Amino acid sequence: MSVIIDSSSIINSYIPVAVFLVVSLLMPPATMAMVKLVSPRSKSPNKYTTYECGSDPLGDARIQFNVEYYLYAIAFVLFDIEVLFLYPWAMIYQGTSVDMVTAIVEMLIFIFVLLFGYAYLWKKGALKWMN
Amino acid sequence: MMSSEVIDILFNPWVRTLLGLCLIGVVFGGAMLVVWFERKLSGDIQFRLGPKYVGPFGIFQLVADAIKLMTKEDLIPSKADRLLFVSAPIVLMGSVFMMLVAIPFGAVFVNGVEYPIVGTEMDISILYIEAVSSISIIGAFMYAYSSNNKYSLLGAFRNFARMIGYEVPLGITIVSVAVMVGSLNIIEIAQAQSPIWFIFLQPLGFIVFFIALMADMGRLPFDQNESEEELVAGWITEYTGMRFGLGFFAEYIHLILGSMLVVLLFLGGWNLPSFLTNVTILGFFLPTLFYLLKVALVILTIIMLRWAVPRFRIDQVVDLSWKRLLPLSLLNLGWAIMLGIYLGM
Numbered sequence: 001m002s003v004i005i006d007s008s009s010i011i012n013s014y015i016p017v018a019v020f021l022v023v024s025l026l027m028p029p030a031t032m033a034m035v036k037l038v039s040p041r042s043k044s045p046n047k048y049t050t051y052e053c054g055s056d057p058l059g060d061a062r063i064q065f066n067v068e069y070y071l072y073a074i075a076f077v078l079f080d081i082e083v084l085f086l087y088p089w090a091m092i093y094q095g096t097s098v099d100m101v102t103a104i105v106e107m108l109i110f111i112f113v114l115l116f117g118y119a120y121l122w123k124k125g126a127l128k129w130m131n
Numbered sequence: 132m133m134s135s136e137v138i139d140i141l142f143n144p145w146v147r148t149l150l151g152l153c154l155i156g157v158v159f160g161g162a163m164l165v166v167w168f169e170r171k172l173s174g175d176i177q178f179r180l181g182p183k184y185v186g187p188f189g190i191f192q193l194v195a196d197a198i199k200l201m202t203k204e205d206l207i208p209s210k211a212d213r214l215l216f217v218s219a220p221i222v223l224m225g226s227v228f229m230m231l232v233a234i235p236f237g238a239v240f241v242n243g244v245e246y247p248i249v250g251t252e253m254d255i256s257i258l259y260i261e262a263v264s265s266i267s268i269i270g271a272f273m274y275a276y277s278s279n280n281k282y283s284l285l286g287a288f289r290n291f292a293r294m295i296g297y298e299v300p301l302g303i304t305i306v307s308v309a310v311m312v313g314s315l316n317i318i319e320i321a322q323a324q325s326p327i328w329f330i331f332l333q334p335l336g337f338i339v340f341f342i343a344l345m346a347d348m349g350r351l352p353f354d355q356n357e358s359e360e361e362l363v364a365g366w367i368t369e370y371t372g373m374r375f376g377l378g379f380f381a382e383y384i385h386l387i388l389g390s391m392l393v394v395l396l397f398l399g400g401w402n403l404p405s406f407l408t409n410v411t412i413l414g415f416f417l418p419t420l421f422y423l424l425k426v427a428l429v430i431l432t433i434i435m436l437r438w439a440v441p442r443f444r445i446d447q448v449v450d451l452s453w454k455r456l457l458p459l460s461l462l463n464l465g466w467a468i469m470l471g472i473y474l475g476m
Contacts, residue, residue: 010253010254012144013144013251013252013253013254014251014253015144015145015147015148015251016144016147016148016151016232016250016251017229017232017233017251019148019151019152020148020151020228020229020231020232020250021225021229023152023155023228024221024224024225024227024228024229025221025225027224027228028220028221028224028377029217029221031373031377032205032217032373032374034201035201035202035203035205035372035373036205038201038202039201039202039203039204039205039372040202040204041204042204045209047206048206048207048208048209049208049209049210050208050210050211050278050279050280050369051280051282051363051368051369052280052281052282053363057210057280057281060279061278061279061280061281061283061284062276062279062284065284065288068292069288069291069292072292072295072296072449072453073291073295075453076295076296076298076299079299079457080295080298080299080302082299083299083302083303083306084302086302086303086306086464087258087306087309087315090306090309090310090313090315091309091313091314091315093310094313094471100472104468111461111464115461118457122454127449127450127453127454129445129446129449129450130446
């Protein structure tokens, strides 16, 4: 049933996406406008304080966070790019444009290089939380 | 008999858009039903009654809750970043809506020909769904960062550490399904499971995908962003009224769409034997019914897991994704390639 999509109708398949983007941009503000119409309003300065178990909030919430989060983020970028490279490869490796054995061997080399990096990360303790 | 003009009208992108907008309504209704169902089932599991006053079995409880949320005052804390605070629900809802447009809600068989019920059909839909669903983490982070609340920010950082860990195994298991089909079109992936579901071909892949998806949706063993016993309400602490409601609804719609993804990728989609779908009346509604039944079963499993597994600590969550699921998903990819060659798929 892949009759619907040929190269000329690619634009057609993204028209609903564009409309949905507009809808999702409009829908929350529209809801909030409706809320403005029906909801009560009363002003009191204490109402707008930040919640901190009833006491006055101490300092700013945006403080320095642990470096662990940053390390994981870097590892994530590496492996996510690996996954991104896998997607086009998964599409073409069975096709006629490339030799299948070559394609698989090439991808295995790529994955093994990354696995060495992964083993190194693990051994270095970069995947250990709060050591 | 379907004439070619009718088919042309059905494949018109604007008609498709209208269909997709109707599906938004369907999924909102579904989300309300799921919230009610979760509360009722949680009540049963814990020997409580759950909602029972509004309507039969309390089924209209969520309508009452929605009215209550609508009539609450819209509060923005004075320390909050107003622009981020207002735009965070837009990003979260946007991510969910953009997912919704590419996910099929079933299929109609007319004279043995299949017409999926979906907002748009694109040849890279699974990649697209994966991409837009990861935007939701930015929305959740905007919720927390704009609130300028310590609980919110703690929850958001844990959420962030968890999400980036599970994104990788999730992506690799999707690739290993796509390898066997040779397509990134989610409809073709569902159709490829016509004789055998992928859960039987890649049981390991199913387990990894299911766990990673649970983490992606923030369901209970993985709801470190909320963890209400220690962080009040985590990322959404400062939100009240309908702004809270939007984030809440986005989470439940994500749950429904995620369950649909499980069914489409591993549990055979809407495929039924052709002697059933060739009968005109049965083919019209039976595949969709069968598909939605499986989706409901997946949702039921996810809800029951909430009370079976306690919440993990953040270090356990991160270890599970990086040290267990990532190697397992790579193993499954190798298995999928070998199986694909062996079966000649």
